[in-house]
Amino acid sequence: MxxxxxxxxxxxxxxxxxxxxxxxxxxxxxxxxxxxxxxRPRHIEYALALAFSGLLLLLCSTAYPFLGFATSGQVESMTLLDSATSLFAYDEKLLGVIVFGLIFAGPVLLLLWLIVLLLLLHYRLPVPGLPYIARLVHFLHSWNMVEVFLIGTLVSVVKISSMASIQLGFAFWAFIGFTLCTIASVAMVDRVRMWKDIGDLMGTANRV
Amino acid sequence: MFDDAEEFFEVENDDAQAVFPPLSAAAAGLQSCLRCSTLAPAGDTQCDVCGRRLFMRRPQSLQLTLAFLLTAVVLYIPANLLPIMDTVEFGQSTSNTIIQGVLLLLHHGSYPTAAIIFVASVLVPVAKIIALLWLSFTVARRSPHNPHERERLYRIVEFVGRWSMVDVFVVALLVALVQVTGILSIAPGPAALAFCGMVVFTMLAADSFDSRLIWDHAFAEGALSHDQPNKPKTINHNEVKSD
Structure with missing residues (x-):
């Protein structure tokens, strides 16, 4: 029916x-x-462009110093991934894995699979794994916390600005761009619209 | 892939005994997929489009919600009593709990930051747990009252869930950033993991709660009329912008 x-x-x-x-x-x-x-007109193309920019900006923000901390003549700087890996040094392995997943692995996988999904939808290619990719994107999106991490960085900067002078690295600005691109990209893809497109493309009679 | 609690725990579907209100898809013998919103006839077990397990209402929704809430409540205790980070300054270590951190920020005069941390780490988790307990209680009591307000409350709980993670990220960042050997360093405290777990479990609890249960009992006692419009409201965002 x-x-x-x-x-x-x-x-x-x-x-x-x-x-x-x-x-x-x-x-x-x-x-x-x-x-x-x-x-939304051309939502797949807009989302694709934003997801590509987001992914590039995230890769930029892992390669450059994120925040710098200068006190008593010493300057210490950290990269984005240090916030996960330094937890391992204190034997907080589980917390380190969770933070790594939430700020790096999750968003990278989300953007990569979102790009794959959007390309398949754009070129209307009904490959058998399409619903699985969409499920993965759906799951990664529901646990995506990049904007929460961004607020966390701002809070941290304010919190220690009284102890020392804080330098905002290139990666910090790249991360802000990445966050905005990611939020805009996933907001562009309407959940119901996306699954209707997938259903049409795959033919709803196909059992997954 | 287990992306939903009831799939993970393989709970029994208990739709058979349920009676559904008029105008609902369930009363028309249709189940709507929670992932892709595709409609399927009652009796289908798997969605044709996305492959998600199908049901009229989430099986054992209240039990799962309460189990996750209980876990969150248990974790809330160490999260607030144990230190969330240790500051080592010139060899002298001071441990701070979440509340002590907020008081320290107030002492330094950073009122907005203190407010963010206090709201996100202390108020919101408690409010979320109380709200979900109350929602579960009213659904268990089959309360027909204020479905609109309860629905709105549930949506707020769902929305704010992730924002409590702010404190965990702050700890992770400060630990990585403040490492001036011999002078000043910050170490994570045991409360950080407990707090992180609490946030995750309240998110799972909110996710397990099936908000359609609120509406199932709302038709009794005239709280909702049977002559609901069946045309959705539409808003053209272009027209709204050009005003």
Whole structure:
């Protein structure tokens, strides 16, 4: 049976007809006001461009000093990955792995798989693994915390600015750019739109 | 890939005994996939489009939520009583708990930072745990009242979840940055991991709670009418901007 015109609200399970939306038009649940979907023109291309920039900026921000700390004539600088690896030096291995996953491995994988997914959608290639890639992107997105880490950096800078002078490295600015690109890129891809596209591309009869 | 708790714990589906309210997809015999929102007839076990396990309502939603909340409450105790970082200055070590850190920031006059840390690390976790407990309690009691308000509360809890991680990141950054050998260094304290675990478990608890349960009981006692509009509201963001 075909239910393509119908939609059930994710948060209140109200069943309603989803109309054809125009560009920049967003639909909200009539009962609980939850956002259903938004149609954006050329969203795949915009998201792709932003994801590429984000990935490049993240790679830049691992290669250069992130923050510098100058006190009593000594200057110490750290890279982005030091914030995870220095936890290992204090034997906080589990915490180190979690921080590494949240600030580097997670975002890199998210952007890489997002780029693969968007390229496949852009060129309309129904490769068998497409739903799995989309599931992976969905999972990595739900645990993505790059903006939280950015606020964490700002808090740290304020916290120790009374002890010593803080130098903001090139990587710091690159990381801000990376955060903005990543947030904009994933916000551009509408969840419902993406899965509708995948369903159309794969043919819904295909069991995953 | 286990990206949802009920898949991980292989809990039993208990849809069979449930009675669903009018106008819901469940009452029409349709289950909507939580990952891709595709509709499937009742009885299907796996989504055709994305492969996620299907159900009318998350199986054992309240039990999973309460189990994760209990874990978070247990972790909240060491997270606040043990030191989150140790500052070693000229060989002298001082341990600070989260609250002591906030007081120190207030003492230095950095009020905005103190406020961010206090709200994100102390207030939000407690508020989140209380909110989810209350939501679970009202659902267990089959309360028909204030579904809109409870829905909004749940969405806030879901949204703020990640922001409590700020403190963990601050510890990680300070440990990496402040390492002036022999003069000043910062070491992570045992509370950091406990705090990180607490944040993760409250996020899992919020994720396990099925907000559709709030609405299932809202039709009783006239809290919701049966003549809901079935056309979604649409907003054109281009028109809004050009105003």
């Amino acid at each position: 075909d239910y393509s015109g119908l939609h059930a609200c994710r948060t209140c399970d109200l069943l309603f007809e989803l109309p054809q939306l125009g560009w920049h038009e967003a639909a909200y649940c009539p009962r609980c006001d939850h956002h259903v979907m938004t149609e």
